[in-house]
Amino acid sequence: MTEKRFDGRAAIVTGGALGIGGGTARRLAADGAKVLIVDVVKDAAEANSKRIRDAGGTAITMVGDVSQESVAKAMVERAVNEFGRLDFLVQNAYGGGADRAGSAVEVKHESWRSGMDLLVTALYLGAKYAVPAMEESGSAPGFTPGTWTGAGLRHGSPPNMNVGRIVNLSSVHGLLQAPRSLIYEAGKAAVIGLTRQMAIDFGPLGITVNAIAPGHIVTERGEAMWGEVGNEPGFKLFELQYPVRRTGVPEDIANGIAFLCSDEASFITGVVLPIDGGLSIQLQENIVMDVKDFVVENPGLRTHFDQGRGTSRH
Ligand SMILES: NC(=O)c1ccc[n+]([C@@H]2O[C@H](COP(=O)([O-])OP(=O)(O)OC[C@H]3O[C@@H](n4cnc5c(N)ncnc54)[C@H](O)[C@@H]3O)[C@@H](O)[C@H]2O)c1
Incomplete structure (x- = not known):
C-alpha cells in the first residue's frame, strides 16, 4: 500500500459532518489520518464517516455540542481510546440562528453568551483537553527529528517538533466587519487572539496553532440558501467581488488545513491564513465601482442579502 502523509496520525474535526468540516x-x-467527527447532527456525521470508510479511510463519529466542557473532554478521550493518540484538532463547529444578528443594542445577553460559548469558549475547551493528549502522544509517527542539519545556529538538542496541530476556524468576518453582526464578528476576531496566544503557549511543546479565515464557501447549506433566495446573476455578482472570480468550496479550506497539519508546516504558527480568493486584500471602493455596470445590466438579480440574510453566519 502507498504511504500517505498522515498515516498513523489521529485527528478530531469538530462540526465534521457537513460543510468545511x-x-x-x-x-x-x-491523506491517511484516522478521524473522529464530532457534531450535533447525528445522521449527517454518520453519513460522512461512512463516506470516508467507503473510500478506504478511517472515521468514527461522536454526537455532542462542543461548547460543553463534558463534550470537549469526552471527544479527546474517545480519540485517544480509539486511535491510541491525538495529533490534530480542527476547531470548526458553528451553527447560528436569527437571534445572533444585530448590534450591541439589539442582541440579547443570552444570544451573546451562547454565541460566544460556541465561537470562542469551545475552542479554549478543545485545546484544554487536546494539548495534554497531544503531549502524551509525542511526535507524530513517521517523524524522526534526526540530528540538527542545515544553516543557522544550533544550541543543544532539537526542540519538540510535530507533536500536534491545532487549526481554528476564524473568517474574513474576523478580519473585516459587517454591519449588525456583533456576535459573529467579535467571536471570529477573538478566535484570532486566542490562536495567537495558544501559539505562544504551546509552541515549546511542539504544537502549532493557526487560524484560517475563509471567504464565502459554498457548502451544502450554502448551496441550499443560494437555491432558495438567489439567482444566477445574483451569484455572479457575489463572485465578481472576488479577485479570482469565484467563491470557495469546502475543499479549498480543507487543503489549507491539511497543509497546516503537515510536517512541512512545522515552522508556521500563530498565523491567520485567509483562504478567500483575495477578497480581504481588495480596496472596497474600487470593487463597488467595478461591479456597477453588472448591476445595471442585470436589474432582476437576487442575492441572500435581499432577505436580510447578509454574509454572516449568525
Ligand atoms: N461557509 C462559509 O462561507 C464560511 C466562511 C467563513 C468562516 N466559516 C466558518 O467555518 C466553519 C464551518 O462553517 P460551514 O459553513 O462549513 O458551516 P456548516 O453549517 O455547513 O457546518 C457546520 C457544522 O458544525 C456542526 N455544528 C454546529 N453547532 C455545533 C456544535 N455546537 N457542536 C458540534 N457541532 C456543531 C453542524 O451540525 C455542521 O455539521 C464555521 O466556524 C464558520 O463560522 C464559514
Missing part, C-alpha cells in the same frame, strides 16, 4: 474530515482521512 465535512470536507476537512475527508481530506485528512484521504
Whole structure:
C-alpha cells in the first residue's frame, strides 16, 4: 500500500459532518489520518464517516455540542481510546440562528453568551483537553527529528517538533466587519487572539496553532440558501467581488488545513491564513465601482442579502 502523509496520525474535526468540516474530515482521512467527527447532527456525521470508510479511510463519529466542557473532554478521550493518540484538532463547529444578528443594542445577553460559548469558549475547551493528549502522544509517527542539519545556529538538542496541530476556524468576518453582526464578528476576531496566544503557549511543546479565515464557501447549506433566495446573476455578482472570480468550496479550506497539519508546516504558527480568493486584500471602493455596470445590466438579480440574510453566519 502507498504511504500517505498522515498515516498513523489521529485527528478530531469538530462540526465534521457537513460543510468545511465535512470536507476537512475527508481530506485528512484521504491523506491517511484516522478521524473522529464530532457534531450535533447525528445522521449527517454518520453519513460522512461512512463516506470516508467507503473510500478506504478511517472515521468514527461522536454526537455532542462542543461548547460543553463534558463534550470537549469526552471527544479527546474517545480519540485517544480509539486511535491510541491525538495529533490534530480542527476547531470548526458553528451553527447560528436569527437571534445572533444585530448590534450591541439589539442582541440579547443570552444570544451573546451562547454565541460566544460556541465561537470562542469551545475552542479554549478543545485545546484544554487536546494539548495534554497531544503531549502524551509525542511526535507524530513517521517523524524522526534526526540530528540538527542545515544553516543557522544550533544550541543543544532539537526542540519538540510535530507533536500536534491545532487549526481554528476564524473568517474574513474576523478580519473585516459587517454591519449588525456583533456576535459573529467579535467571536471570529477573538478566535484570532486566542490562536495567537495558544501559539505562544504551546509552541515549546511542539504544537502549532493557526487560524484560517475563509471567504464565502459554498457548502451544502450554502448551496441550499443560494437555491432558495438567489439567482444566477445574483451569484455572479457575489463572485465578481472576488479577485479570482469565484467563491470557495469546502475543499479549498480543507487543503489549507491539511497543509497546516503537515510536517512541512512545522515552522508556521500563530498565523491567520485567509483562504478567500483575495477578497480581504481588495480596496472596497474600487470593487463597488467595478461591479456597477453588472448591476445595471442585470436589474432582476437576487442575492441572500435581499432577505436580510447578509454574509454572516449568525
Ligand atoms: N461557509 C462559509 O462561507 C464560511 C466562511 C467563513 C468562516 N466559516 C466558518 O467555518 C466553519 C464551518 O462553517 P460551514 O459553513 O462549513 O458551516 P456548516 O453549517 O455547513 O457546518 C457546520 C457544522 O458544525 C456542526 N455544528 C454546529 N453547532 C455545533 C456544535 N455546537 N457542536 C458540534 N457541532 C456543531 C453542524 O451540525 C455542521 O455539521 C464555521 O466556524 C464558520 O463560522 C464559514
